[in-house]
Amino acid sequence: MSQKDRVLSGMRPTGALHLGHYHGALKNWVRLQSTHECYYFVADWHALTTHYENRDIIEKNVYEMVIDWLAAGLEPDQCTLFLQSRIPEHAELFTLLAMGTPLGWLERVPTYKDQQEKLKDKDLSTYGFLGYPLLQAADILIYRAHFVPVGEDQASHVELTREAARRFNHLYGREPDFDQRVQQSLAKLPKDSAKRFEKSRKAYQETGDAKAFEGAMGYVAQATELDATDRERLSGYFKGTGKAILTEPQVLLTEASRLPGLDGAKMSKSYNNSIAIREDKASLEQKVRRMPTDPARVKRTDAGDPDRCPVWEFHKVYSGPDVRQWVQTGCRSAGIGCLECKQPVIDGMLAEQQPMLERAEPYIANPKRVRDIVDAGTDRARKTAQATMVEVRAAIGLNY
Numbered sequence: 001m002s003q004k005d006r007v008l009s010g011m012r013p014t015g016a017l018h019l020g021h022y023h024g025a026l027k028n029w030v031r032l033q034s035t036h037e038c039y040y041f042v043a044d045w046h047a048l049t050t051h052y053e054n055r056d057i058i059e060k061n062v063y064e065m066v067i068d069w070l071a072a073g074l075e076p077d078q079c080t081l082f083l084q085s086r087i088p089e090h091a092e093l094f095t096l097l098a099m100g101t102p103l104g105w106l107e108r109v110p111t112y113k114d115q116q117e118k119l120k121d122k123d124l125s126t127y128g129f130l131g132y133p134l135l136q137a138a139d140i141l142i143y144r145a146h147f148v149p150v151g152e153d154q155a156s157h158v159e160l161t162r163e164a165a166r167r168f169n170h171l172y173g174r175e176p177d178f179d180q181r182v183q184q185s186l187a188k189l190p191k192d193s194a195k196r197f198e199k200s201r202k203a204y205q206e207t208g209d210a211k212a213f214e215g216a217m218g219y220v221a222q223a224t225e226l227d228a229t230d231r232e233r234l235s236g237y238f239k240g241t242g243k244a245i246l247t248e249p250q251v252l253l254t255e256a257s258r259l260p261g262l263d264g265a266k267m268s269k270s271y272n273n274s275i276a277i278r279e280d281k282a283s284l285e286q287k288v289r290r291m292p293t294d295p296a297r298v299k300r301t302d303a304g305d306p307d308r309c310p311v312w313e314f315h316k317v318y319s320g321p322d323v324r325q326w327v328q329t330g331c332r333s334a335g336i337g338c339l340e341c342k343q344p345v346i347d348g349m350l351a352e353q354q355p356m357l358e359r360a361e362p363y364i365a366n367p368k369r370v371r372d373i374v375d376a377g378t379d380r381a382r383k384t385a386q387a388t389m390v391e392v393r394a395a396i397g398l399n400y
């Protein structure tokens with residue numbers, strides 16, 4: 001049985017994905033699929049928190065976004081791709097978490113005020129928008145994910161998720177028949193091991209013996225007789241905290257090979273400075289050719305400074321050391337022109353897009369394949385989500 005750590009992340013289907021998404025997140029998702037058990041989902045409810053008045057945008061982009069994912073290299077047999085709104089258990093957990101979540105936790109999330117200010121044309125003084133990070137917490141906790149790969153802007157949401165998990169475990173962590181279940185888990189171990197475990201537990205709880213703690217945790221982690229639930233229960237028993245029903249996730253910050261927009265600001269469709277993951281060749285060329293450069297280079301004979309030019313940021317991602325050297329020298333001495341300088345960037349982007357366009361082709365030709373992939377992934381994800389909810393309901397005592 002695989003004991004791979006679980007990864008979960010989602011994206012909002014509000015437009016075609018661009019190279020900023022690719023370099024900032026997707027590339028990392030693709031990398032993780034071979035080392036972790038990955039769940040990636042289309043966060044269509046999340047999109048509704050800001051687009052409740054233009055849901056046509058969401059509808060148009062759900063499957064388009066999945067095609068972008070597949071184009072980028074996600075393999076449906078290596079990871080689970082699914083659609084949030086098909087798994088209403090997310091909403092159930094959100095509701096249950098909401099009961100014990102102080103309002104202040106949500107009001108203090110930095111993205112709350114930020115986004116309200118940035119998206120002034122939308123009325124975001126809604127209940128859904130305030131609660132959005134808690135819905136995200138439910139998305140993560142329902143899969144008991146260990147890692148959440150996101151950009152820095154989302155780190156505060158993962159922090160809130162950890163707090164929500166801690167609070168839930170504190171409020172409801174003791175299963176009603178905890179002691180009996182502990183005995184059942186212990187019974188799976190060889191007799192002398194169980195005895196040793198009990199002895200070190202007493203030592204730990206009486207004297208805080210750190211060695212006893214490490215030894216017992218190491219033993220539990222490796223005991224092949226136990227499954228994941230036994231392990232969690234026994235470590236809760238050992239520590240005296242009961243069983244952790246929900247797992248505290250960690251943020252997995254995407255290493256910054258961050259790609260700015262064509263104008264040097266953050267790449268975003270609404271700023272009109274983006275290149276799509278599947279951009280038409282002529283349009284890609286035109287966009288790069290029109291990119292602003294160091295404003296000091298008014299005439300071809302004026303020397304420039306790559307540090308003041310957004311094109312340089314793209315060379316950092318797309319060019320090797322030789323080309324970069326050529327840019328540095330050529331720009332500072334006015335030895336090369338800006339159009340000349342942009343050509344390797346264009347070539348690099350086209351080379352990057354080529355395999356993506358090819359991978360997307362069969363899905364564009366046959367949209368049913370995309371739907372089938374999402375259906376199969378959603379069925380898999382639902383089973384995991386339902387299993388968690390059985391435990392969550394029992395922990396709260398909703399089994400009358």
Ligand code: TRP
Pocket residue numbers: 008009010011012043046135136139140148149150154
């Ligand atoms: N909030 C994320 C974003 O705007 C999307 C998201 C929703 C998400 N639920 C998630 C990301 C759970 C990671 C884990 O990009």
Ligand code: SF4
Pocket residue numbers: 293294297304305306309310311312327330331332336337338339341342
């Ligand atoms: Fe920018 Fe290149 Fe022009 Fe220099 S030569 S200003 S780096 S585009």
